[in-house]
Amino acid sequence: MSTHDEERIADLLRLLRPAPEAWVRAAQEIPLASRGFDDVVERARADDRFRRALIADLEAALAAEGYEPDPRLIEALRRQLPAE
Amino acid sequence: MMNGVDAELTDAELVARCRNGNDECWRQLVERYSRYVYAISVQAFRLPESDADDVFQEVFARAYEHLDKLRDDAALRPWLAQLTRRLCIDTLRSGSREQPAGEDIEPEGVDDTIEQIDEALAVHEAMRTLPDHCAEILDRFFARDESYRTIGEALELPSGTVASRISRCLTRLRGELEGEGRNAAPAQSGGWR
DSSP states (O other): OOOOOHHHHHHHHHHSOOOOHHHHHHHHTHHHHHHHHHHHHHHHHHOHHHHHHHHHOHHHHHHHTTOOOOHHHHHHHHHHGGGO | OBTTBOTTOOHHHHHHHHHTTOHHHHHHHHHHHHHHHHHIIIIISOOOHHHHHHHHHHHHHHHHHTGGGOSOGGGHHHHHHHHHHHHHHHHHHHTOTTOOTTOOOSOTTHHHHHHHHHHHHHHHHHHTTSOHHHHHHHIIIIISOOOHHHHHHHHTOOHHHHHHHHHHHHHHHHHHHTTTTTTSOOOSOOSOO
16 A cells, blocks of 8 residues: 555445355355265265155255255255256 | 464465365455455445345355365465456346447446455454454444444443544554554454454
């Protein structure tokens, strides 16, 4: 920064407002969702019954097995399952 | 230390630890850059909150997924900026079907605003060297837009003290930015940057 008058510094501080807490929390939980994804895909490969249940009703099958209904996990599985 | 992770870790150290599956470092990486990604989408690209939310989640999801493809761990900030920018453009494109081919879809002044956001990030970096009470009061007043009264109630200070402390802390921050406070003791925990 070439000049540092206090008004300019104040303007710059105003530029970086906090993102909504829920957004930050969701992004921080990405590794958890990611691990859930790997786990489900691995199980679906190994267990034909579980795989068929996922294809028939993804959310119900996940809930029945105790997985958190994370929207990112569900979306990723929807993309993955037909390719499996 | 912050949440079991050294708040002073460099970006490169943070990235390396995230790659090794350290969830706490990932949390800190998101915390460190959440305002930056948010500012690019909302201030530079003027996305509505609903679109900005999608971009925000997608930026961090892709960053997490492709962390191993980052060639220079210290280049995290420009990488995130580029990722955010690309996703903002995709969002604007998908919402504007009548945009003529080849027409620049970016709002006017995007480059200048991103430059300012980069500069703002440097100011936030400098805030980490201030004592905790300074970083907090400046953040509450300028970034969170809290009134003297709200700040006073939260910090148990009279409004007049809040005003004078903001002024003193701003002067101190200016000194840090100009290199006058290089020998000042670092804050115990920045909390955010």
